[in-house]
Amino acid sequence: MNETLVTVVGNVATEPETQVTATGVSVTRFRLATTTRRYDAERGAWTDGPTSFYTVRAWRALAGNIKESVCLGEPLVVQGRLRVRDEEVDGRRFVCAEIDAQSLGHDLSRGVARFTRANSNLPAPRPQSNAPAPPEPAAVP
Template sequence: MNETLVTVVGNVATEPECRVTPSGAALTRFRLATTTRRYDSERGAWTDGPTSFYTVSAWRNLGTNVKESVGLGEPLVVQGRLRIRQEEKDGKRYVSAELEAVAVGHDLARGVARFNRSSSSAAAVLRPPAAPAAVT
């Protein structure tokens, strides 16, 4: 199966929220805002275009690391699988764009970052406790 990956550059628009699924996988979700900038030659200045919002989902270790590393307003580069969803609610049609993240990183064109390799203990923080072993 062929998959198309897209890369979106923008700013974190909502605080990343993490939850653990019943199977024990971490899922972190947040909104990413991206605004186009164009040079307006008539005004001789840069202007903002429309803003697009994407719901980003990061699973497993990526989700855990995003929750620990990313905050509201920070500039990011997100690569992932794009899904466009259409639904109708109360007679109105809604379209939403979702990215299932494959890679997430800070936009180093706008700041500096330091990489810290995660340990397995960080992922264990989000894992539910194991059931006690049966005694026979």
């Protein structure tokens, strides 16, 4: 229960790749880049700060939906569990930040999207209409 949940807004930095584990579970992985913007009063302009990269992993149905919906460069909002690990490769140590995604979507402050329900077993939403409701059938005496 001591998991760190985060919400990160950024851009897809690598094409999402999907694999199937030995137990038959789908997992999709990609890198998410997020860059801070700061106002530089001295220059009177906005400047980019450092970029942070996160490895995002999603499992099962979310993995398949990401593979069908997300492309390189798109702006996303990712929510999930943060895991930070120390790694060593070829004698060099570095820190690796990973997010196990629980939910994910396009950042609609930067564009538009249309939602398509993926599971046909769920009930379809009721149609929205501005037309008046049909009249009730007349009672037969």
